[in-house]
Structure formats: structure tokens, C-alpha cells
Amino acid sequence: MASNTMFAATFMVLCLVSCASAHNITRILTEYPEFGLFNSLLSQSKIADEINRRMTITVMAVDNASASALSSLDADDLKKALSIHVILDYYDDAKLAKLSKNTTLLTTLFQSSGVANDRMGFLNYTKRKADNKLLFGTAQPGSPLSSAFVKVVAVRPYNISVIQVTNAIVPPGLGGNPQEVPVAPATPPPATTPEAGPAPADGPVAESPDESADAPTPSADAPAADAPAADSPADSPADSPTKSTADSPAASDDESDKSSAGKAVVGAASLMGALVLSALL
Template sequence: MLACASSKFGFLAALATSISLRNPLPSLPLRILGEFSDFSTFNDLLTQTKLADEINRRQTITVLAVDNGAAGGISSLPSDVQRKVLSVHVVLDYYDTDKLGAMKNHSAVLTTLFQSSGQATDRMGFLNYTKRPDGVMVFYSAEPGAPVNSQMVKVVASRPYNISVLQISSAIVPPDAPAPGPSDDDASADAPADAPAPTADGPTADGPAEADAPAHDKSNAADAPEGSAAGRAVAGAGLGIVALVVIIFTL
């Protein structure tokens, strides 16, 4: 029986080893980020947008992560846009400070996960990397007009030559990233444009009419007492007639 149990244990161990070899990096980026509370928002966004599943299918990647403060700019976007922006932060190759520092001409064009999605247009799926003369490494969208404002902060973790997690100073949002969210902003922006039109018409046309109305009401109010006195006179006459009829019948 011991031999049988040992055999079963050996089989299960071999099966587990086989599974782990086929998928050597299960959820590794999320596990790495999960060890640092500063990246909890970024980590949660990867899970919520299901980008974690895409990342886990890759054997060689570099994740450009932002801390909780910088991730706020991503979490405020609509969910579908969040996924697109986050996928720009996943580079389809391994990069660490040594490899980046050794780049020819201190610059390179990096291919991101967004490019592989088939949804990227123009150069939205690429990042530019540049090492400035002062030694600062910067990353920015390859789209024309993109701001150069995201700097390398530190290496969070690396596993040569499969996965690297680098912290950058700010989120990278391509200028032409499709965002349905602004349509709500456009609607709210249109509302003030419609509001002034009635306001402009109101004082010029309706204002005097409203101003005249109280004067008209006062004249009616002045006429009211006369009407009330006449009514009382008629009512008094009616009562007199009724009294006369009653007296006649009693006689």
C-alpha cells in the first residue's frame, strides 16, 4: 500500500511539474505587483479589464506600472478605454535598465500589447523610449504630438529574460486613444451653449410682459371691492324679497 501511495504521489508531482512547465509564469506580474501596496490600483485595473489573462499568455513582457496616485488618471476612464490604455503599458519584450541603457542612439520604438490587439491605429500601439543626456529614461506614445512626461522611476522586479516590471512616473495615454467618455463631456459642454439662447430671449421679449402683469393685477384688485359691494347689495335685495314673500304667505 505504501508503494501504491508513493506511486500516486509521484504521479501527481510529475503532473504538477508538467503543468507548471507549460505555463511558467502564471499571474506572475500580478503577484509581483500585489506585493507592493503602492501599485494596488494598477494591479486591480489589470484584473478588472481582464488584461491579466492576456499578460499570463505571454512568455516575455515588460510591464510599465504606475503607483496609485498616477493610476487615478486611468481609473477615471471608461472601462473599454482603460483596457486600451493599460495595454499600452505592456511591452512585448523584456527590458531592464541594462538593456535600455545599451540601446543604440539611446532610443528605441517599443511594441505594446495594444498593437497586437488589432484595434490600434497609426502608431497608437507603439511607445518611444529615449535616454536623455542627463541619464533620465523616458517613455511616451509614438503618436505625433504625444507629451514626453513619463519617466523611469525604478525597477520593481525582473526575471531575466522573461518578465520585467518597471515603475514609471505617469500613465501613458495616446493622444488619439478612442474614448467614448468624452461624448458625455461634449453633451455637458453643449448644455451651456443651449442655455444662453433662452436666457437672451427672456429679458428682451418676456421681461416687460412680466413687469406689466403686476400693474394689471393691481387694477383688478382695485376693481374687486366695487364688485364685492354690488354683490352684497344684490344679495341684500334678494333677502328682502324672500322676507316679503314669507310675510304674504303668513297673512
């Protein structure tokens, strides 16, 4: 009898604990139609079942407009992306604000799957001092803090917390994520100046205006002013034969003068010879 009483008491305690810890994320979000698409995606991907099996959990929900970024993913990527919106601990606005570090890594449901790579299974949570905003983003290197805390939607301390964030968090590499940090465009090559082609060697030379066909042509009868004169025999002694002195007037005059001078000398000598001879006799 005592053993039966002990068994009944233990069963009741377990039931109370189970009832106290059980939650249904689908039922919670049904009360908020602005999260209807997000709620439907949780059920479609079976992530809702994973959430309901957890004792302590935080769900980061996005409204219908922001959830459209998730609805375009294929089934496998959708499950991964949704599991990143589930933190394996309880966080409400007060607990987030009390975190001592400005940046903290939070473990998600995707990390527990064993297929997360390159810190994709962690969230980077940062308190921005400039405006006191609470920011979230995937912890992959180079990923932006693409989502911000909006409000607490529903809580059951310290069992489940549902908070709203501004944007869906889709890690780079899932479904061509538009939030991926863009690569810098390649530096365009420097513009090159086309080289001037070689001038045609045999091409016609353009006539200048001064050499036009309308310029007057010198008459054939007029002497060319700049035409060189024909070489005369006097100008080219090497090429022309030597002329006789008889043909040259200047040469004749010289010879006459020499003949006259010679005759005078002979005459004078004869006269001197006669005088000397007379004196001797």
C-alpha cells in the same frame, strides 16, 4: 513499457517548462501596496489575464496617485491605455540602458490587438543625454515623452519584468486625454477703432463763450458804426434822373463865365472892325 516511460518523461518536461514560464502579475503586484490601484485596474480590464498568458513581457506600473488618470476612463479606453503599458519583450534597467539608439520604438500589447491606429500601439523610448533620463511616450506624431523610468519593481529574467514609471501614458484621443498636445490658440482679430459717426447736419451749434446771452446789445438809438450808408443820387448816376443845370450851382457859374468871355470876344471884334473901317476911309 518503454513508451510509457517516454510519455511520462515528456509530460514532466512540459510541466517544468510551463511552471518555469508561468507568472501571475496580480500576485506580484499584491506585494507592493503603492501599486494597488494599478493592480486592481489590470484585473478589472482583464489585461492581467493577457499578461499572464505571455511568455516574455514587461509591465510598466504606476503608483496610486498616477493611476488616477486611468481610473477615470471608460472600460474600452481603459483597456487600450493599460495595454500600452505592456511591452512585448523583456526590459529591465540594464537592457534599456544598453539600447544602442537614443530613440527606439517598442511594441506594446495594444499593437497586437489589431485596432491600434497612427502608431498608437508603439512606445517612443528615448535616452536623454542631458540628464541620462529614460523617457517614454506614445509614438503618435506630436505626442510628448510624458513618463520617465523610476526603478525596477520585480524581475524574473528573461520572462517578466515589472518597472515603475512616473506617469500613466494615455494617448491623445482616449477619454479627452489631458496629455494631448495643445492646439495653438487662434490669433485674435486685430482691434478695430470705431469710426466716428457723422456730425448731425441740422443739429444746434454750440454757442461759444463770446456769443453768450450776457453780451451787451447795442442801443437802438446809437448809429451803427459799420452799417452801410444809403446810396445818394450823386453816387448812383445810372439810377437817378438827370437834374437841370439850374438846380446845380456849379453849372450856373460855368455858364456865367462862358457868357462873359463871349461878350468880350464880340466887343474886341467890333472894336477891330471899327479901326479897320476908319483906316480905309
